[in-house]
Amino acid sequence: MHYNLGDMETLKAQKKKAEEKKAKRISGAEAIIHCLLAEGVDLIYGYPGGAIMPVYDELYKFQDKLTHVLTRHEQGATHAAQGYARVSGRVGVAMATSGPGATNLVTGLADAQIDSTPIVCITGQVPRHLLGSDAFQETDIVGISTPVTKWNYQITKASEIPEILAKAFYIAKSGRPGPVLIDITKNAQFDELDFHYGKCTGVRSYKPAPEPDLKAIEQAAELINKAERPYIVFGQGVILGEAEEQLKELVEKTGIPAAWTILGLSAMDTDHPLNVGMVGMHGNYGPNVLTNECDVLIAIGIRFDDRVTGNLDTYAKQAKVIHFEIDPAEIDKNVKVDVAVLGDAKKTLQLLLPLVNQNEHTAWRAEFDKKYEEEFATVIEKDIHPTKPGLTMGEVIEQINIASKHKAVIVTDVGQHQMIACRYAKFKQTKSNITSGGLGTMGFALPAAIGAKMGAMNREVVAIVGDGGYQMTIQELGVIFQHDVPVKIVVLNNDHLGMVRQWQELFFESRYASTVMTNPDFVKIAEGYHIQAKRVEKRKDLKDAVTEMMASKHPYFLEVRVEKEDNVFPMIPSGASVSDIRLK
């Protein structure tokens, strides 16, 4: 046989490729590292322990390629992985040992599940022969984590590692993202396997996203074109589907006012003239009230959470509802819809765009403006430009807006400060609002901010935390100190569990059961971790303090002593209609 030179080169290349493809014999623990590297992972959060030690031994050897960040509690590892995932759009990775290490991941898994965040958690497990024997640090983490994971699996043989880990990353990231937990017995970490890694491109029984149905899109377009008072509510589906541009085009072409759910925040410039604000319990006045006055409600990537809808029996009953959604299980789950447009938001909106007519909806938009003016006079002005002596949370957020020029990533915890921050923080860029929306996990912000900063080193990351939630994961200051993670931490301290106190004031005749906190010296604590820290108690000092914090190249802690018994308004009392939102 004769080959020309080109053929010879191809042949050589093929041979080389085949040799490379030939499996290497390595330990399961080393295989785990190679799988992570093959998935592009360069950063993981975790905590070592007995049943995961073989993997940590490999992490030691691969530390030039894979950074492991030792959080001070496994819950912190999950939230850091979530923050990283939310800001970067990549899969966050957390690792823990068996038993208590694994059970400490549960809150983060539940949070990631309800907020559709792609994370992969790897836990060590007792050796295969000890399973079910109540061995030291044995817990059935697969059983425990089942309701709070998109998928989970227990590996008991080293040979399963490449395929299962590939599947884990694929499932976590594809379709509607979510958390995946892989439990790996210690024998599978020690045993050897012939290592060959291939990325997962599909799972037989799993369809990540339905293909868009043109007919449904046409029906949606027809309703939108005929509508006189159409209204868009968008959620995190827009961010996860990277459909921000399509949403903007849709809004600008049709002139339809658009509001966001708390997780949809930052998908659209907060200063966009058609961005009318937030829906939900502490959302804006117009967006809530006018939900019950629109004629077509266009829901994009939202799941009609009860905090958004209030009483379902009185929610948008007058409107035709169109639901753009990737997850078929969300259709008609809470709100019965007239047109369901299944699929990835980017694809479906792209198909919708040419079918919708140019419009202005001037009179309808003016109704939102009118409601905003009412809300501004009654609530907003007093929140962000207060004249009373005590500092408000709103004015702190306003100062951060000014100093950050709307470019920062804002990470919030749960409670009053979260609602105030999400109401008033300004965003130009998507993936900038990181908060625990669905689960409402106090303690989320500090570790999530660490992950967010490490996932977007070129961006300013500000954690805004209440004095309650801060103390739930305060130990993660150790990570900030050890790795010099330049996050900015603002504790809005009112010496109360403010949101619960507010409910007690409004609905339990001011019986403040266990909501009054005697707090430590937060500045000293930060300084104990060698983090620059400052406390502000007076309005005149606020601006300079925020400016100094934002100018710092290092981690910075700022405690702001705010009014102790302020309430967040507007508010839809639990179970009430969106129309019955209270301005005071």
Add this chain to the structure above:
Amino acid sequence: MEKQWFTISVYSENSVGLLNRISGIFLKRHINIESLNVSKSEIEHVSKFTIVVFTTEDWTRKIVQQIEKQIEVIKAFYHTDEETIYQESALFKIASGLLFDEPQIQNVIKESKSTIVTVNREFFVLAKTGRRHEIDEMHDDLEPFGIMQFVRSGRITVTKTKMPITEILEEFNLTD
């Protein structure tokens, strides 16, 4: 919406832990599983869960949506009793002496169209396949004589309409 009987059929991969995942969906909504059967299906390597619930159609539909969302589930359906052919099986263990002391038992065996699975000196076992009410009737007929042990299986069902699982699997393969 009124509560009624629904049979949920789930076609899935045969994997450890899926039963836990599926039962959790019922648990989370405080809905009782009236009967459950897991077996192989008409398709190789595909398992079939047959779950019977007594609830509203709205809840059943939502449960089916959640089940179908699980990674290892290929497809889930729900049907009313009218839409399916369904059966249950039961075993009755009865003292052998009664066969001679209580001749009426022989009539019950004949009328119920049950079969004798085994007989020994101590006991004999009757097997009955049929609708729930037929098994209940037989149970009521035998109870006065004394039943040593009784067990009834979960409902098994085939639908009157076609189950397009093969097509769905082909579609999955195409999109992979």
